[in-house]
Amino acid sequence: MDKSWMKKQGGSMEYIQGVLNFVEFASKHASDGKIFCPCTKCVNLCLVPPGVAREHLWRKGMLQSYTHWKWHGESADVPTATECGSSHVQDSLEQYGDFRGMLHDLCPTHEMPPEPMEEGERVQESAEGQPTDGAQKFYNMIDDVDKPLYAGCTKFSIFSAIVVLFQLKTLCGWMNKSFTMLLQVLMDMLPSDAKFPKDHYEAKKIVRDLGLGYEKIHACPNDCMLFWKENVNLEACPCCKVSRWKTNEASVTANNASSSKGKKKAAKILWWFPLKPRLQRLFLSPDLASSMKWHVNGRTDDGVMRHPADSDAWKMFDSTHLQFSSDPRNVRLGLAANGFNPFGILSTTHSTWPVMLVPYNLPPWLCMKRSSLILSLVIPGPKSPGIAIDVYLQPLVEELRELWDVGVEAYDASSKNVFQLRAELMWTIHDFPAYADVSDWSTKGKYACPCCALETDSQYLKNGHKFCYMGHRRWLGRDHKF
Known part of the structure; x- marks a missing residue:
């Protein structure tokens, strides 16, 4: 087939027709009705229906390096998902990266040792120098970066091999069990002196000091409370x-929960992603740290509404809290929460509630990007928490109070201090039903309007068994047709 359309712009008729011809050609070699998607995001790692692949190619573009369509019929056999994942490591990762530089960005207050030193000397150096927190963990990771995976290996160190495998695990959706099985097979394939973890748990321990972890907090099945802090040991x-x-x-059978064999499993678990390390991470990259000050240093203040910093609410806050607004690095956040069905089955009423935070310090072309959003909480289903959502918001509320009253020490990579x-x-961002849960103001009934409150002009319709709000055209202009 003619592949010249691949270099055309996504909106051109030639490109659209080329995608249609490609999908029609690939569908003839589909496996169980699915084909590998060669868009710039999936890079032939995902098996999807042809219609989904067509939409991806129209919206995200075709992988330019994929000129030989061997995964879609130009080779003898259609590969399996495992073969595809291993063959396209270079396409998805492009390069394995500078791991020493990555660790230096993560721990900027620690000096990178120029050559190997004894462990005792490093501990003494970290105690006498400026950095004190996490110095030993940092040096342990540096050791793993410097040590080759096995004698004579020049491409991978212990640390880089684990990080790359974890990235593949995320990209391909491997289960923990399959990851452990892969590590065991690799141990048999590699030389006997390869310093490879034996299972997923050991591999996770190697990279856990990179941070950005999470905590699991048990919750009452009826949403009454969290088994947290002083209640952590309650049964x-x-x-x-x-x-x-x-x-x-x-x-x-034994009429006693403690009599069951094996490890106990919590009936309901709240996933909490601590906010402080994620905010500190925003300032560890020089470019991103500069962008976090854009709302003061880069914004054009000409009265035109381009960003929340141009709003009256933002300006009123700055004038009220002068100490906070004096440092542009202090973070302004917006909270968004709503329920969704994670299983994608419309007939199922399962509702899981993620709580997201948006850092509004960033310019408008960055603050709403997916990579900039901060996941704070995942409230489990299967039912919506309703007005009990305040029970699950406790860890986040406490952390926000500490960040307001005290703050947390952070390193600014742009100014190096x-x-x-x-x-x-x-502010918070919700639809109207979620607003009722978060604000604890009922958006139904006689006083449904949160703005008018007790002055809400409502009337109950006896035959319809509903409230109507007839007097709220007062907010319209005098010359409005209503």
């Missing part, structure tokens, strides 16, 4: 007396 909810653990046949980073929540 049942003191409000509804329901056990925090899942029950199984063994425990029911340490400062006290503070943050505040500017």
